[in-house]
Amino acid sequence: MHITLEALKRFGLDRVWWLVSPGNPLKTRGPAPLSERLERARAIMRHPRVSVTDIEARLGTRATADTLAALRACYPGVRFVWLMGADNLAQLHRWQNWRDIADSVPVGVLARPGDRISARMSPAARIYGASRIAGGASHLLGRAGAPAWCFVNVPMLDISSTQIREGAG
């Protein structure tokens, strides 16, 4: 919720979609049933500009590059931006067809404790170094043409979904 509200504020976005994943291709342990995760996400994320969706399951995609290609085909008039925490920028070069992601949509990255330096030094950050929008101009990201990415230093919360699940269990 925290990074969603920061992303809306900082990147000049109209809306944020939470893509409740059918399963991250890099994680070996399967998640809880999608319907349960969707219901829980909707119960906590109540905001007029945020939608919680299972569209990835409905599109039949798992890899983000495939999801974005399918979304662009379904919504040709919409300018999509990919949002993620800094830990995912550090790993992005391991994602399937990751360059298709960087070349097709602007990418907004939100600071996360412990991951700011590894993210900024990551292969993806280096390879796309010339396409970086400075944090101070982050509001331009939503209208930028790809490749474009922006790292914003938002107030950081040192919590992970694993910790939250363990606390709830």
Ligand SMILES: Nc1ncnc2c1ncn2[C@@H]1O[C@H](COP(=O)(O)OP(=O)(O)OP(=O)(O)O)[C@@H](O)[C@H]1O
């Ligand atoms: N505390 C946080 N600060 C910044 N970004 C975060 C934070 N927690 C999650 N994110 C981002 O939110 C998205 C969804 O994360 P996810 O639900 O997998 O949680 P996680 O905490 O990364 O999971 P895990 O506990 O398995 O590491 C990812 O893009 C992740 O980078």
Ligand SMILES: O=C(O)c1ccc[n+]([C@@H]2O[C@H](COP(=O)([O-])O)[C@@H](O)[C@H]2O)c1
């Ligand atoms: O496309 C990939 O190869 C890929 C690899 C790792 C993560 N992702 C996506 O990144 C998002 C965040 O993943 P996670 O596991 O950090 O919640 C989620 O939408 C995943 O499907 C995508």
